[in-house]
Amino acid sequence: MKIKWYCCTFLICCICIGVWVRPVAAQEHAALMPRVLNAGDSLLIKELYLQGVQQKASGQLTAAERTFDKVILLQPDNHAAYFELARIHFEKEDYASAEKSAVQATKLDPDNKWYWTVLLDVYKKTANFKKIAGVFGELIRLDPQKESNYYDKAYALYLDKQYDAALTAYDEIAGKFGKTEDLYIIRHQVYLAKGDRRSATAELEALIATKPANSKGYVLLADLYTGDDNAKKALALLDDAGKTFPDDPLILLAKSDASLAMGRQKQAYSLLQQAFSSDALDIDTKAGVLYTAASNPKRSPGAEALTGLADLLVEVYPRETKAHAVRGDIYLQMSQPEKAREAYLKALDINRYIEGIWPQLLQTELQLGRYDDVATHGKEALSLFPNNTLLLFFTGHGFLGSKRYEEARSYFETALNSADEGNVPLLTQLYSNLGDIYHALDMYAESDVAYEEAIATDSTNAYALNNYAYYLALRKENLHRAAEMSKKSNELEPDFASYEDTYAWVLFQQGNYEAALTWIKKAIGHSDTISDTLLEHYGDILSRSGDIQGAVIQWKKARDVAKALGKDIDKLTKKINERQYVE
Template identity: 40%
Template sequence: MTATDSAMVKQLFFSALSAKTIENTTLASELFERVTQLDPANDASLYELAILKKTKNNYADAQTLLEKAVTVNPDNEWYWTALADCYEKNNGIDKLDNVFNELIRIHPDKPDYYYDKANAFFYLNKYDDALKVYDKIEELTGPTDDLLANRQKIYLKQGKVDLAAQQLEQMITADPSQIKYYLFLAQLYSSNNFTDKALKVLLSAEKIKPNSGLVHLALADVYRDKKNVEASYNELTLAFAIPDLDIEQKIKIVLGYLPQFPDPNAKASALELSRILTVAHPQDAKAYAIYGDMLLQNEKLKDAKAMYQKSVALNSQVYEVQEQLVRIELGDNDIEGAIKDGENSLSLFPNQAWMNYLVGVAWLQKKDYHKAVGYIKNATSLELQDKDLLSQSFSSLGDCYHDLKDNKSAYEAYDKALTYNADNAFTLNNYAYYLSLTGEQLDKAEKMSKRSNELQPNNASFEDTYAWVLFKQKDYKGAKTWIDKALANDTTKSAGKIEHYGDILFYLGDVDGAVDNWKKAKDKGDKSPVLERKINEKKYIE
């Protein structure tokens, strides 16, 4: 090139770099192309242009450019590494040997390039060649776990379990206190069905380090493979009691019992192991959370509640634990606790739809309907996909509006609930009962109440509702049939059902029977003026 051409090349090159810097890759590519046209041996431009091709996944053109670049400048490490990447992407694994030879020539003391070369041999199934490279690496670095693992991989590919075991035995002999080599060897034997040999190795390791959680876990696996369930479980209990063993690994083991539920032995084992977790990790919220989960699975609700409370006290940033706690409190009728813990949770997680719903239900049970409506409406605005939540939320809104004497809003809410779940038995029952109280849409009420009893047969409350709907339809014989069922299934013999029985008997012409049942309802605690009038006047009164 003339001096003028040389100056132009430099100017174009630096202009191309500037365009690349500001991410104008189109202009940069054009400028680098012009450089290579003026100066085909400009290796820097060939390299830069190749890199731009790679960013667009054009590895074929990038490979051609890089092959030219290394021909011009064979001592540039970055050219060769970029070319190696192209060969990998273009399935040119067979060409990698030469690339890594050149990189080793440039950096003979860099182990990474030897490893890359050995990996290339491995993918080409040239296992003996790969082993020779690992021998060279060992001369550079001495024995390492990486070398051990890579050689093991090759020996197992070759089916040479004895050589793999021999290598590990040599590591154990060189450093008998290193438990990890015993574990590697035991795993090798176990995975190749030599369980007796694996057990022998692990028992040796246990003597050297009796408080190794990993050894006890490995022993548990071996005993399980040998069908010795009791010994396997005993090893697990020893492992779980060791604080140094990672709690996450222990939790995975506990959760592994879940698919075996409801087998009582599996449930008992998971429960005891999770209890041991709280002893070994007394300051870890996860330990109490998983113990709470297992107590819940074993229907020990009071104890589960205490564990969830401890978990939340240690770490208030796990929403799922708080939801479980509030659900248990609601189920246990601890309304004050549900409101307190639920509102604390919402101060941290205000956008959790289920928690808004649960707190709303707690206020509903406390008969503060305005607060209940606020929380439950929040739930419906925060969740648009969960049909179960939406059905329950609108159903609860219906209950709230009914108690607020807003029947129109109540019926709209119930209708909305049924659009999300037409077979929500509680919605069907409540909606039907409230319609029957006002005498509205009795045909609709009858169909809904009948369906609720089909969904949940022998439910005394639902049967009572159906009896009352039929009563309002003046089907007194049908009403008598269903109130008999309700009383048979009602272990408490509630005052309301007994009063309904009296009402039905009155219209069936049994006035004495009606008065007797009204008196029984009064004795059960019903002190309403209307009931008193029924008794005194010996007739049904709305």
């Protein structure tokens, strides 16, 4: 869980807008029995109602729904039947029907709190905060001494961005139940949401004046001062707070944030070290501080400090899997993959059953080009967590990196079968990878199908467009479509050397040597490290453009690079010796 840079996130809300359905006990069902209209239909209605309850209890929701519909047909003002229908619709996730039935139940019997409760469940599920506030108003009417309902109503108004109404509701709470420390903090949050920083500041200053029992008010007020470019005032406030709350780690974190705002990185690091050494700060909060700082370079003590804190974390928690995993994450974000790998391996050595660490390890090893390690660790992970799509994906890449195409194919195909259909980026990548593998296995028809699927899944995936275009160009097939796809990939990701090289090669195969020369020069200009393939293509295009001398120069450069990499240079040597392009 990521947290605010200077401290843990404080829960300003008093409820969690979630979904729950309170089970109705048997005695409550008895209380909800329908009123008897007359002696003639009383027994029938009771029997139908109980039948519906039994059907619902046994999971026969559709049958129960029909039964309660019959009850309502016979007795249109049967509020208990509407209530049961509302619960059935809710379970079937038909929230519109559930709302309609629940509303009818509350109209027929507005003093039954369970009817309002099921309506509340519907509004929570549909995030209808405006109506949630209204329902809590009714619950307050029914139980005016239940404090939580007042907080729930106020919070619903806050979520509905009715900030003035929320503040009024919190005033009502203060008047009825007394103004607690949490109320000051909640009101400060509402004022911030409203954009009224002055009033938010006033609330926290008032809280501090009451001599609060903890440091939250000081920390939040210091954050406001720091955010208003008054870090010096924030530090003064926190120094004062330190006298009342000595060694409070949240104060240390807040002081580090203010120090960073003033450009005092060494001081900030020292304060963070003190906070990280404190047992009063839990490991999750420390991890959150690290993640937040790593993701915000402008307010960070620096890479060396962050890795130092990550090291300190494992010193404090040497047998905590999470500490080593966090250390790995921080080193990876600081572009030190070897150290990250070491940390992930240590974490898994402590507990190999933490599923989320394995993909991090495999991804890091891929970054390091340790393909055999990826394959080995991937298989180990999959023995523990079979059919994990991400593990299959990375393991496949391990085999692909080692050019073990058949094994890579097996993992990618299995990953594709287990992938979430809604995960478009992953599906596109899997289809693209299979396109690469099928091409390497000379399964050209299958390769084309895989690329078509990738593009159909995401028509803006430049990787798939580029690779498909390049392989078509190599085979001299469907060059018009190859040109369209390659052009589009360059529009999607301009100035990318690999994609520019592909477009040059497609144009070359089409016989458009002038345009091909323009694009190969762009590719060379945008390439950090010029590959032998790029140089060879440059030579090929120059040769077809009539510049044999220039072509030979580029072929010789390509041969030197290829030779250094241990590649086959026979074809390049033949081009150089014969001073002409060779297919």
